[in-house]
Amino acid sequence: MNTFEFHTPTTLDEAYRLLEAHGDDANIIAGGTGLVLFMKQRMVQPGHLVSLRSIPGLDSIRVEDGTAHIGAMCTMHQVETSPQLREVLPLLGETYRHVASVKIRNMATIGGGLSHGDPNQDPPPSLIALGASVVLSSGSGQRTVPLDEFFTDYFETDIHDGEIVTELEVPLPSPSSGGAFIKFLPRTADDYATVSAAAVVALEDGGRNCRDVRVALGSVATTPIRARKVEGAVRGRELTSSLIREASDLVQDEVDPLDDFRGSSGYKRQMAQVFARRALEAAVANISAVPA
Amino acid sequence: MDKTIHLKVNGQDHDLTVPAQRLLVDCLRYDLGLTGTKESCSVGVCGACTVLVNGKIVASCISLAVAADGAEITTIEGLADDRRLHPLQQSFIDHGGFQCGICTPGQIMASKSLLDENPDPTEDEIKDWMMGNLCRCTGYYKILESIVNGIAEAKGSAQ
Known part of the structure; x- marks a missing residue:
């Protein structure tokens, strides 16, 4: 690892000043699990690290x-x-x-x-x-x-x-809503996903139709993606299993997976459809207050 | 660039001047001579370098020593009470929870922190917690057995 100066500002203002003073030569460091790995591999070689650890108040909930x-x-x-x-x-x-x-x-x-x-x-x-x-x-x-x-x-x-x-x-999600996250892990339990999918669905007040829905996936493109076509196909409609199946197919047009050791692009595209469906099904199953 | 830091390791205070890029695992092993902590994968995956920082397990191979300034650290050398082994250490011996021993300090530190956070874990909770500690010798059954019995023993001696 290259050497660098380690700064421990105790206020945000001090941190802003350090970032301004050192520009591109500075990196912010929080827990370091990502940055230190990058530095060990010499993918980044900052001259200054600005740690946020000593700034009070940034870890409240x-x-x-x-x-x-x-x-x-x-x-x-x-x-x-x-x-x-x-x-x-x-x-x-x-x-x-x-x-x-x-x-x-x-x-x-x-x-x-x-x-x-x-x-x-x-x-x-x-x-x-x-x-x-x-x-x-x-x-x-x-x-x-x-x-x-x-x-x-x-x-x-x-x-x-x-x-x-x-x-x-x-x-906070509205009442009559449910969410789910599903991670496809064919290798080891601590690995990144081959494909991951999350869904949150909310039903209309007192009804069975889907009032609002959001579906998003990871490991299927250069960024996490939101599956708007899938959402559009189920919004306002009753979330039957056949509709969910039909809508999940649309995710294949929205993803652009990278080939890597976790799977080929084509395989991940197919798994995106499977896991978008499962996430939607699980989100529906998790709705707390389904009207009778 | 060098920086002076203060660490409290296994109850002892240390003022150390280290290069900013010194990793915590190297600081413990080479600056303080505490070679019980092992380094294996060097990328925060295998768990061999697991130590407690302010009571929480971390991967010391991807931790900067300067980022631990002011912290209380416990390593495997700090677990035994005087000359008496911690119940988890004794249990790993009694139940054959290791072969080559490289992963063992990390396994014991991780299971110690499980005991601290969840004194009555189910077997599934133990497996889930220990998922970040790899062993290439034992096949894990003996490790699980050691932890189950060590935790039971620790609970018994606490009562």
Whole structure:
């Protein structure tokens, strides 16, 4: 690994100043599970690391006004095991528990994971399906970016120079809704998915028709993707198993998988259809209050 | 660039000046001579380098020592109480939970942290928790047996 200067700012303002002073020669480091690996492989060789670890207040979890606000420096294990989040957003814990292993989830932060922009990660499909956004903070203010617009290319995100992911905002699902995350893991339990899929469905008040739906997949393109054609085919209609099957077929036009050791592009395309269907079926099965 | 850090390792305070790129596993092994912690895959997958940082297991092979500044660290050398082995250590011996031994410190540190977070785990919870600790010798049955019995023993001695 190259040598570098390790900075430990204690306020966000100090961090912004360091990022501005060192520009492209600086990298932000949170838990380090992504960045340190990249540095060990010499894929990045920053002269300055700006650690967010000593800035207080970035690891809080609060639920208010129908939204969960999760600090970017919360570890994945913290989110996975939070009783407060388990109560209102069970899909989060169900998703984060699939990431790598406990020792990695104790280090990796939710903000760091999203900033890394790896299309094979587990959380993005569920977070996109839940309609989550990230808060990006910089010396000139804050902006909020929905996660379905955040990932721009392979390991590329919409984070501008000088910006830091400070919070994840997840709207609480309405009553009569259900969600699911399914990870296809043919190799080992701690591997990245060959294909992953998440779905969140909400029924019309007192009805059986689908009022709202979001379906998202990971490991099927250079970014996590939202399957809008699948969503369009089921929205407003009754979620019968034949409709779900028909709609899931449409995902094959929306994915563009990379060939790798986890499967060929063609195989992943077929598995995307299978796992989009299973995620939708599981989301429907998880709806808490189905009217009689 | 060098940086001075403070670590409390197995109850002992250390002030160390290390290069910023020093990995925690190297700091423990070479700067402090605590060679019980092993490095194997070097990419945070195999679990051999598992230590407790502020009570939580981490992969020390992808942790920067400077990022652990101020932390309390427990390694395998810190588990025994005076000359008496921790029940998990004794159980790995009694139940043959290792062959070559390279993965064993990590297996024991990971199971120690499971015991701390969930003192009464089911077998499935043990398997789920230990998924990040690989062994290429034993086939895992003896490791599981060692953990099940070690945890039962630790509970018994705590009562």
